[in-house]
Amino acid sequence: MKRFLFILVIASLLLAGCGGAKTPAAGNQPVASSAPAVSTAPTEISMMMWGDPAELDVWNQIVADFHQANPNITVKVEVSDWDSYWTKLKTLLSAGTPPDVFAMDAPLYLDYQSRGVLLNLQPYLDKNPDMLNGVYPQTLEAYKTPDGMYGLPRDFQTIVLFYNKDMFDAAGVAYPTADWTYDDLRAAAKKLTKIGADGKVTQFGYSLDLWDFEPGMSEIIWSYGGDLINAEHTKTLVGAPKAREAFQFLHDMMFVDKSIPDTNTASEYGGDPFLAGVSAMTAFGHWVVPGYTDAKFNWDIAPMPNGPSGRATSVNSAGFVVGKASKNPDAAFEFLKYVLSEPAQTRLAELGFACPVLKSVAESDAFLKQKTQINQKIFLDSLAFAHMKPVFKGYDEWSSTIGDGMAPVWTGEAELGPTLDTVVPAADEVLANNQ
Template sequence: MRRRTLLAGALAAAPLAAGCSSGDGASEAASARGRTTLSYGIWDVAQAPGMQRIIKAFERENPEISVEIQLTPWTSYWTTLRTSMRGGTAPDVFWMNAVNIQLYAANGALEPLSEHIARDRTPLGRHPEALVDIYAYEGRQYGLPKDFDTIGLWYNKALFDKAGITYPDSSWTWDDVRDAARELTNPRTRVYGIAAEMDRQAKFYPTVFGAGGYVLRDGRSGFADQRSVEGLRFWTDLVDRGWSPPQSAMSEVRARNLFLSEQVAMNYDISAMASFMYGTPAIKDHGGVAVLPKGRERATVIHGLANVVSAKSRKKQAAWKFVDFMARREAAEIQAEGGVTISSYEGTQDAWLKSMPEFGLRCFIDMLDYAFPYPSSRNTAVWEDQEYLLLGAPFSGKGGIEQAARTLAQQMDRALDEEGK
């Protein structure tokens, strides 16, 4: 696989350090006369102020260590990271996501953390189990969660009131969504009931799980499973019936933007977007969110970022202290107060909930009980790219979702087979 080859090549450019103390001696001894300075790679400018407050708290507790943020926009984050690894200048600590964790762990780019966690009694059990599992690979923990997001059904109260429809709640099923989408769609005003965007995290992954299907299991694709097809069809039917804009209409404008501009009445979206909703006056005034409607079963998808330590860092002892600190309550509470994302540390979410009381955000916490981990493999991006290529036509109102799903399953299985070679 091309993606794996590129990363492996970047990592092979220099030998990898192996234990917690390996590679630390010269660098940290040299810094014994002063402070050890860590670099911290992140990509979200909205979270930078909160991360800086956490850093200040960490530095007060560890005056011998300082941390400098390296902010790289999402569009170039992973390319920049691979390049910096090749050149030996990767951040000591950096953000990781579900799509890339196995790829980086398998290629020796990340420091294994399990022994450090056990030694220092890092409270990993205070973070959602499904999220912790995402950042484990072959029995070892490589990342410590910092936040999480689940998916909810956002709705526009003003458009619901105008149509005389009761707001969504925990009793809603897929049938209720279809009925509401039909009643809310108004061709004259160009308002659609819902946006069936081809968004895997916020749209068809949770719906596949809600149908009782699966995306990835035991190294095989689940897209050919009839229940998975049922979940995909839930969305394509909405497009076919004209109750959602076709995918072609959202090629440049995301479903989120259509919701913010009040062109769609409902939209599945992640909890991390709450602050954007809150910053839009119209949605802040009459926006709401509910748990996802029930299909065959209740389901949502959990994802979140983790902090990892570079295997090439020459400051691993200090890097581990920082990562460990960020996985504990104090850092979690600081992050929650920022209101940008939900802290993953149990019992620290109230500050986030109270930061936007108009929305009733607790539903995102309630859904943890039936949240499925974001599906990933060693080369997730390879088969995820196929999803957009093969499902694009059905999501554009051209039909054929069953055949597209079967073809996707075949292509995905080939990619998964390649991972084992």
């Protein structure tokens, strides 16, 4: 393992280097793009995504359903964990042999689209004008480019406030409501924090995953009237006065009230003190719901609180794209179309990792009445005040630059203000390099 990674990097250099010489496999005869939408010859397409074994089971079902509806198309599914997925995908893309269909996280979409490896789906969408009618429009935004859409969402995530009912009951604090402000959250978190005689905090009021803006940080910045980045994606705005106020608010909760654990402390509880039962509230998307189902306490969700400039949450979607080098683009699009159909969206809703993008399914019992008895509707209602998680070329490096830079602040080893002063120019440089 020690040398494995190093060898992997080196070996993939070689693989990628000679990939251009590869000839397509014998079975992948090109299909003329003028062929009818459903080709008559039996076709096999490959589909790659990130996920865990539970997700693979559901996708195998969706693929089987799809095959039943389109007997000529067989889909081969391959699932990897998040990190290996992107490594594998990049290697396949650079070798010119990408999977026909592959999963995309919206913020990273432009990193691929701008490099010309994705198929423009607009001609297909123009032929199927009603296809996206039932889809939440907020989830389509991320995929739009001046020359059309190169990807389609399959499910979405809005960030909500999770709370431990047992802790609220024990402390005699009223549950969070839709009228809550951040000041209410702070006051409640303070009451829910328990500090022992030795000064050690044994229970926190609130905890946040501070590695990424999406869960909990971008929300408060928007609510304070700040923003993450300008519309042209040329200037980082997290150092502007309003954003600083929001950061200061969280910083005070962490170091003055001690109601939020610093990241060193949080990592002792497996990174999620809420799930570990030592934090009364947290902010996450729907992806934590299956994991929280096994929690040994009662919990529910509420919308993110109100701030001086209103209420805000983040919306992000996962979707599918088609490789530009795909030999079976028609069959691939047929599959994307199926993913947005009611039967497939219902299966995804039952899987419970995310919210279906098809409104009729999201508002049906398949999504609203899941195994976990929580107010699922809050995820959908949050769309009304959701901002899109930023989507631009260079997103990964930009967010890593800010995340790395801010990390010492959230461990208590660096000052907030001076850190922001150095992080913002570094992030702007990344943006300049990616123009």
